[in-house]
Structures are given as C-alpha cells and as structure tokens.
Amino acid sequence: MEASAEKEGAKISCHGARRFLLKRLLFIPLGAIAFATTLYAQGNPAWTEQVYSLSAYPIVSTTVGFLPSLASFSVAEWLAVFLLLFFLGYVVYYIRKMVVNRSERGTTAYRGVAGAVAMLSVVYFCFTFTGGLNYYRYTFTHYTGYEVEEHSVDELEQLCVSLADGLNETRGQLEDDADVFSLEPGDFERYAHLSVEAVQLLAEQYPVLERPLYSTPKPVILSELMSQAGIAGIFVPFTMESNINVNEPLFTLPFTMSHELAHQCGFMREDEANFIAYLACKQIDDPLVRYSGLYSAFTRSISALAKVDPEAASKVRAGLSSEVQRDMEQSSRHYARYDGVIADISTSVNDTYLKANNQADGVGGYGRMVDLLLAEQRATAR
Structure with a gap:
C-alpha cells in the first residue's frame, strides 16, 4: 500500500513537472522566431529598412514608448531594479528548494533552467522587435x-x-x-x-x-x-x-x-x-x-x-x-x-x-x- 502511494506520488510529481515544462516551452519559440528574424535581417538590409525600420518600428516604438513618455522619471530604471531583484529572488528560491528537497533536486533544477530559458526567450523577442533589428538596417x-x-x-x-x-x-x-x-x-x-x-x-x-x-x-x-x-x-x-x-x-x-x-x-x-x-x-x-x-x-x-x-x-x-x-x-x-x-x-x-x-x-x-x-x-x- 505504501509502495503504491509512493508510485502514485511519483506519477503526480512527474506529471506536474511535465505540465510545468510544457507551459514554459510555449515561450521558447518566441526566442527562436527572434533569432531567425535576426538572421534574415542580417542578410537582407533592404527588407529590414523598408519592412521594419521605416514601417513597423515607428508604430511599435510609439506604442511601447507612449505611457513611459508621460512619466517625468525613468521607467526603465525602475524596471531594471525590479528585474534585478526578481532575478536574485528567482535564483535564491530554486537554490533553497534544491537544498531543502534533496530527493527532487533534478526536477527542481530542470524547472529552474526551463523557466529561465523561457524568460530569456521573451526578453530576446521583445528586444529584437522593439529595436534590435535596427542594427541591420541601412547606415545613416x-x-x-x-x-x-x-x-x-x-x-x-x-x-x-x-x-x-x-x-x-x-x-x-x-x-x-x-x-x-x-x-x-x-x-x-x-x-x-x-x-x-x-x-x-x-x-x-x-x-x-x-x-x-x-x-x-x-x-x-x-x-x-x-x-x-x-x-x-x-x-x-x-x-x-x-x-x-x-x-x-x-x-x-x-x-x-x-x-x-x-x-x-x-x-x-x-x-x-x-x-x-x-x-x-x-x-x-x-x-x-x-x-x-x-x-x-x-x-x-x-x-x-x-x-x-x-x-x-x-x-x-x-x-x-x-x-x-x-x-x-x-x-x-x-x-x-x-x-x-x-x-x-x-x-x-x-x-x-x-x-x-x-x-x-x-x-x-x-x-x-x-x-x-x-x-x-x-x-x-x-
């Protein structure tokens, strides 16, 4: 009975880890899309200039920058502080969890890395389409x-x-x-x-x-x-x-x-x-x-x-x-x-x-x- 309960618990844990990973995997393609677009932009400056820099970028930059432009202070500065604190908290959380739950260290590390990759994919995607592609446009x-x-x-x-x-x-x-x-x-x-x-x-x-x-x-x-x-x-x-x-x-x-x-x-x-x-x-x-x-x-x-x-x-x-x-x-x-x-x-x-x-x-x-x-x-x- 006890062995059966342990197996059932392991199944639930495995199922939870799989579901956790699947949720994060949904964000990773964003990084792949950004990378593929960057590669294309590198080899096609005319496309970058006409489709992105002259057409999409003015719309994207105005939309993204409108609310921050209304503030008298730097929104980016506070965003940077928040992200730094979040990153430190994220690392501390998973290290502590690995120390406390030794039997699930592998799963915990897996979750931590998967979550980090997902977040980096989102950041990279946002960077690429809010200005990163401009590195590959025509020169001034x-x-x-x-x-x-x-x-x-x-x-x-x-x-x-x-x-x-x-x-x-x-x-x-x-x-x-x-x-x-x-x-x-x-x-x-x-x-x-x-x-x-x-x-x-x-x-x-x-x-x-x-x-x-x-x-x-x-x-x-x-x-x-x-x-x-x-x-x-x-x-x-x-x-x-x-x-x-x-x-x-x-x-x-x-x-x-x-x-x-x-x-x-x-x-x-x-x-x-x-x-x-x-x-x-x-x-x-x-x-x-x-x-x-x-x-x-x-x-x-x-x-x-x-x-x-x-x-x-x-x-x-x-x-x-x-x-x-x-x-x-x-x-x-x-x-x-x-x-x-x-x-x-x-x-x-x-x-x-x-x-x-x-x-x-x-x-x-x-x-x-x-x-x-x-x-x-x-x-x-x-």
Whole structure:
C-alpha cells in the first residue's frame, strides 16, 4: 500500500513537472522566431529598412514608448531594479528548494533552467522587435549621401583645426567664468527639450529621423553607479527611453541626450548615433548645445590625430582658447575619478554586446564617428 502511494506520488510529481515544462516551452519559440528574424535581417538590409525600420518600428516604438513618455522619471530604471531583484529572488528560491528537497533536486533544477530559458526567450523577442533589428538596417550615410573613404593625415588635421576654431568661437559666446560643469535646477529639463528640438530640426533635413513620438530624455537616479560603470547614457528599447547620467559635466549632456535620441530614431550604431548627435547639436542657437556637439567631435578627432601625428595634435591643442583647455582639464579630472575595475568590466560587457549586434569594432566603433566627420568635410568642400 505504501509502495503504491509512493508510485502514485511519483506519477503526480512527474506529471506536474511535465505540465510545468510544457507551459514554459510555449515561450521558447518566441526566442527562436527572434533569432531567425535576426538572421534574415542580417542578410537582407533592404527588407529590414523598408519592412521594419521605416514601417513597423515607428508604430511599435510609439506604442511601447507612449505611457513611459508621460512619466517625468525613468521607467526603465525602475524596471531594471525590479528585474534585478526578481532575478536574485528567482535564483535564491530554486537554490533553497534544491537544498531543502534533496530527493527532487533534478526536477527542481530542470524547472529552474526551463523557466529561465523561457524568460530569456521573451526578453530576446521583445528586444529584437522593439529595436534590435535596427542594427541591420541601412547606415545613416545611405541618407546623407556621404562616402566613407580612406583619409590622409592632412585631412584629419584639417578637421581638427576646423573643430578647434568652432570650439573657440562657441566657447567665447559663453561667459568666461560660466559654470559649464554643474547642473543647476531646471537645467536638465531645459536641455532635454532642446535636444528633442535639435533632432526635430535635423529631421527636416533628413526625414528618416522623423518620429510620431520623441520621448524626452530622462535623468537617472542611480547616476553615480552609471559613472562608476563609465556610462554617460543608455537607450532602453523596452520603454523607448533615453536615460541620462546626470553626474556628467553639464556641457556634455546635450550631446549625450541627442546621441540617445538618435537610437530612439532607429539608428543603433554608435558611430552613427554620435554623428547624428553632432549634426543635431549644430541646429540649435544655444551656444552650450553647439559647444557640446563640437567638443565631443573634437575630442574624438584629436585622439585619432594624436595616434598618427602627435606633434600636429599638440599644435592644434595649443591653439585652443584658455577656457576650452580649462574645460578639457576639468573633464579629464572628472573621468579619472571613475577609472577602475567596474568601468573595465562595463566596457568589456558593452564591447561584447556591440559585437553581438553587428558592430564588429565593438566599443571601438564609437571612434568611427571621425570617419563620418571626414566624409562630411569632404562632401562640403566639393
């Protein structure tokens, strides 16, 4: 009788495990669909551009981003905290269950893994169709008409000189003792709206940037953690929000905001988002916004020049106004505070993420903005 009861209990347990697994298996095909679609998009950029980026994405992004856009805080930040706590609770729950019920360790582990795979499949599916496919669309140069070519050192030096002149002129439009580092009350909201206006103005020149909804950039409460990780901003497709690190120097924020808005507009490549942000910042009369775009373009360009001609780079730097040089020194001290293991790990994770999403250069792709700046310079000179 006792043996019969044990067999019956085992049958019930087995049946329960099978039913549990079947429920989770229903979600796993979503991951397979996302993977298959990604593979197809990789080999068919024309399809990705026309069917997804220009047709489906504006509808999906507006639908997903509408409610979060109404909040003054970052919904994505709270979502990230919730998911982290849920993940930790999930792991602790199944470890504890395996310790307590030793006789069912195999079944418990099976359930835990099946549940995790199902959840990851759903997350991957959502990521793919809320923005992930945009990694495989046409590049922004398809719409600018610029051609990225091999460049000479002289061309690069000319670009740096031109940007340095723009920096000096724009910085001169700000007061000499203007505090371009500290964020005062109301500053974030002001520049968040100006960054949206900048991208909207750029969209008049490049209609591919037009959107039914531009979700205004959001400040992140855990900005100190972002600084430790070396993150200035991050676009979260699950909520269509541009999340900004408010610990960054004030004069860098408009560029960062415009960069994340470029992702929101469907251009996920980092070099292109940088270039779009630079072009957007130039659209605004506010000198701090223009300074932000010029500064970011210059720092990347002068770094590229320093690698091939250190003497020329030093000469260009020497021509910067004392105010610009002071800003650069203060900025260097600010970022030096956050060098460390956390920043290195964050960079490695970001590098892996970018390479997994069709950006072979990984974090090195951020610097490829210089190629686009040179292509613009070349096209303008013709």
